[in-house]
Amino acid sequence: MPKVSVIVPVYNSAPFLPPCLSSLAGQTMRDFEILLIDNGSSDGGDHLCQEFADKDPRFRLLRQEKRGVSAARNMGLDAAVGQYLFFLDSDDALHPRALEELSAAA
Numbered sequence: 001m002p003k004v005s006v007i008v009p010v011y012n013s014a015p016f017l018p019p020c021l022s023s024l025a026g027q028t029m030r031d032f033e034i035l036l037i038d039n040g041s042s043d044g045g046d047h048l049c050q051e052f053a054d055k056d057p058r059f060r061l062l063r064q065e066k067r068g069v070s071a072a073r074n075m076g077l078d079a080a081v082g083q084y085l086f087f088l089d090s091d092d093a094l095h096p097r098a099l100e101e102l103s104a105a106a
Contacts, residue, residue, distance in 0.1 A: 002058075004032035004099055005082030008090055009072035011038075014045040016091035021052045021059070023093035029100035034059045035076045040066030045090070 006024060010017070024034050036049040036059060046063065053059040064075055073087060084106055088094065 002031050002033045002082045003103055004029070004084045004086055005076070005080035006032060006034045006086045006088055006099070007037065007073055007076030007080060008034065008088050009037050009039055009069045009076070010041055010045050010049060010090045011066070011069070011072070012041050012043045012045065013090040014041070014043040014048060017045050017048045019093045020088070020090055021048070023096070024059075024088070025052065025056055026096050027094065027099045028097050029103060032058060032099055033080070033082060035079055036061045037072040037076050038063045039069065039072040040064065 008020070038046040038049060038061060046061065049061045053061045062075055062079060064072065084103060086099065
């Protein structure tokens, strides 16, 4: 069981995904999963997410029809297995030590 489940709703945010997903891949903490919830994107963002999932087993891509960000987060909650949850928007990026420091504080 991973210590942290990171849930990232994705909807038409392809230009922002590379820095977001790279910031997750580059975390100093290694014991976490990343749940990428494609919410019916039409801009190719799901393909970028799949590329990360193909390269790094911590990334999982889940898909749903466009139902909104809350439904995407709920889908992530249903699939998460981590001890802690972290929500990240697809147009944000994390400092490399963010998950390590937050989980240590928790």
